[in-house]
Amino acid sequence: MNEIAIQTEEFIERLKDAFDEMIVYKDLKKSNFISSFKLPSFMRDWVIKHFQDDNGEINVDGAVEFIKEFIPKKDEWINIKNRIVMQGENVQFLAKISIRIDIATQEISFELPDFGLGYANTVIPRDVWEDCSSDLLKSEENWGIVELGYQYPDEDNSKGKIKLVSFRDFCPYVVDLDDYKYARESFSFTEWINILLSAADYNPGGYESMEQKLAVIQRLLPFVEKRINLMELAPAGTGKSYLFGQVSRHGWLVSGKVTRAKLIYDIGKKKDGVVAVRDYVALDEIREAEYMKDTEIQSALQAIMENGAYRAPDNHEVNVDAGIIFLGNIDSTVMNEYQNMFVELPKPFHQPQFLDRIHGFIKGWDIPRMTDDLKVCGWALNSEYFATVLHSLRDDPTYRAIVDALVVLPKGADTRDTEAIKRISTAYLKLLFPNVRSASDITSYDFKKYCLKPAMEMRQIIRMQMGYADDKYQGSVVPEFTIKEIEE
Template sequence: MDELSLKLNSSFAGKVVRKDLTQKLKQGANVPTYVLEYLLGMYCATDDEDGINEGVQRVKNILADNFVRPDEAEKIKSKIREMSRYTVIDKLTVKLNEKKDIYIAEFSNLGLKNIEISDKYVKDFEKLLGGGIWCIVKLQYFYDETAKDASPFLIDQVTPIQMPNMDMNEFIEGRKQFDKEEWIDVLIRSIGMEPTQLTYEVKWHMLLRMVPLCENNYNMCELGPRGTGKSHLYKEISPNSILVSGGQTTVANLFYNMGRRTMGLVGLWDTVAFDEVAGITFKDKDGIQIMKDYMASGSFARGKEEKAASASMVFVGNINQSVDVLLKTSHLFEPFPEAMAYDSAFFDRMHFYLPGWEIPKMRPEFFTDNYGFITDYLAEFLREMRKTTFGDATDKYFRFGNNLNQRDVIAVRKTVSGLTKLLYPHGEFSKEDIEEILRYALVGRRRVKEQLKKIGGMEFYDVHFSYIDNETMQEEFISVPEQGSGSLIPEGAMKAGQIYTVGVGDSGMLGVYKLETEVVNGSGKFESTGLGNNRNAKESIKTACSYFKANCKNISASISTTSKDYLMHIQDVNGVGMTSSLSLAAIIAMCSGALNKPVQSQCAVLGAVSIGGTINKVEDLASTLQVCFDAGAKKVLIPMVNAADIATVPPELFAKFQIMFYSHAEDAVFKALGVN
């Protein structure tokens, strides 16, 4: 045992298990991890190697004798008949037979149906009614010739494969024996992963997967490549979550069955996870609307009454393209079905977007051979923590910046609460500890907001999340890794001949474009590169060259178009395709290069000019200014014809810039170069 395993065995004796034992047994029995570890916890809760080997053999024997494999169902039925009494391990699902006023059970692998079960078990274990749970079941066999409709199989005793109780005081005292890094590694090992093989960032992503299990009404999505273990936790590790495979469901199954007057999955499970989000469909037209209502408030209306539940919603799915391509051509919620893909109100209810592309594909060395909590013990801890909240943990040290609206604040607080429960269930943490959690929570929510901005436009312009230190009043801004740093337009003076503009690219999306012009001795040639085969962009540059030749003397008599060559390169910075709105920026770039005078620092020019000097209006000024701000612009040149559109720009966004209006091309050149 390594040092951490020794410490874990000492602090949580009898509550831990060697995870390689789970892996070995898992290969031979297709049962959830928590079922295996329940048995391992009963017979292998020791650090004595002989005792472990003996316990493993006993578990193997139990699985061999009592675990029901579907292909051996008839053989087990025969055993029950011959022995009159037999114990099986199987998944049990219960339904109410309202015609006979009895509860009837169905065995998943054994194939038995319509077996009467006592009301007592249904009252004690409600999840039997919603999706079923794994149980150790003692069965009897009694054939009665007079009772033709009755099954000869009788349920004698049902023991759910879950821990009977949880001593939270003991758990919290045990937690105090570990520092933060050690505790993170303990939690990672408890879900079967080896933390020494994972980066620090990936460890945090693994922890975030557990938050829906310990935080009520937490909505999270994780999209990424295949094979990264997105659904593993919800299917195998926790007996308190259910995975809806394929995504197909009904309002009655998920929320409330009005015919039977029974709660659906959200009322019976702590977490409802949807595998393969692309396949999410409701047979009912109002399904998505009810889901939105539930995700926002934790309640929903069915019939004449409103129902409340606390289940978290998790959406996992695959991204088939690279993230870079997806960001340039669409948005990161694209894998969702068409009914949701452009529904900004649905995605606004997401509290966190976990970047699945940052988690490596699972390899054998990523699975641990060391000790971790028995899965069921971990699950009970997570369940107990749902009764408390640490949503206000940040208030003592920090407050939120003004770009976070109420939904953003709720989302961040829920993430902070969930991660604090996982890492500091004893409530002891420093300012630095909570700041680390806060930054991580802000990144996950901003990732949601960045995609909402692409889907919903200016309604979600306020994406520049920040937090303020209550002591120093210093404001820290949070960026999202895949969005870049936000400083495409650098601070300080650029080289003469360089300028940035914003326009609509081939893809229909707004993008940033950098123009670089070199002016050298020559014979008056104009050359441009970087335009590709875009005819409109080439025409725009041709217009700029013609206008520059005809009007450069109006700007300065020292500009020559006969003894100098102008070499221009245009760069599509965001990769959204080339734009046709380059003419004015090209004129300014050529003047800047010819006069050897740089454009003002952090300046972006908007608008285009025709060969006759007409200034073209900027369409959708608000969204264009948002792109300027995201790129790092502080000064913006805007056509005077757009003055009336200022009312469409949110005041908070407009206040971020030094705005310079221009009425003609020469005016734009003077203002861009800072010439009075």
């Protein structure tokens, strides 16, 4: 039965009452015209919302016209430069922007990384900075409508530059976390799981069981909790690259080549890599990844996974809150945690000291191959809003305090096991029970079944693979963590 496609009117009303303007009608089959523009889902939903009526019908012509005008392709950049520099036009479009403040000159410049426009050729006039600084300082990189013009050379400035004329934030609304947490109370556990899946573009009705749905939910753990390191091996076509690469603008998917400078730290530019500015970095196709043979990248990743920091050769420290996610395809003959699944993976995955720093393993073969039946069709949370909520929840320490209060450590528990299990349990609590504000707000049954037990299972697989990597760890098991009974 296709649950999401036949949502009841009563459920839709509750959904709209709980989330108001953050609800959008998603139909990935009918919105293929947007897919042709290769927009990530967080941007797609933003466009759809602006051109959708109360019944979910999209003004296709208006949406296409907007995309063509405001979301240029990379190969259109030369034409945009011509309009700005040679024709003197002001041009507006949607782009990712980062800023730099020069201490020596007090000059403020910006970068559009997707178009190769660097700081050396740009400037933000002081009056524009005063108008836009609050939005531009929200994070290291921000999405929004940039308006660009040209600053001509003069006697004091012999070099012409592209200037920022105005900036409108891509996410103009303010996320109220308390509203989101309170909304959870309006829905059953099953309904909430369906809401999470549809927010990430999946059709809950396409899955055969709750177990399959929860397997997909595992992929959202690093979206909501800092420094969760995971590994997923899965058959091709299960959608792992899509989820990590398209749903949130706060994450980064590496598919193909990447340099140490881009990933970790650029010594020449004295600039931190993406691990320092993203919520997670997902390293895809690790079996073929040449960069995983780079010993400096290996040691940097190991340090980051352990301490959340990396000391560069020039003594600069890169501080990291991002989770490191390793993704790879796996042959059906080795889809079994009770055997060595890492035979064909690069050297680091044959080293127990590297594996030990991975908190948990996702069995991607429990997730069905992506089909049209698994694409969302119905009222759902705007993906941009959803991703922003998960990003914001990363800074809420109360959930970890609840986990600390509930979990009883077994005698002699390994520190890395303890941290891995608590960190994953905390992420599950944020995802599945965001309304929980104290240990007494959740039953022991729910916490054990949906938070603690899956965390232990994910960690146990890593433990077993460490045993295949080194006989010293053979038979190593995660001890039984229990739950403290909390009085109402």
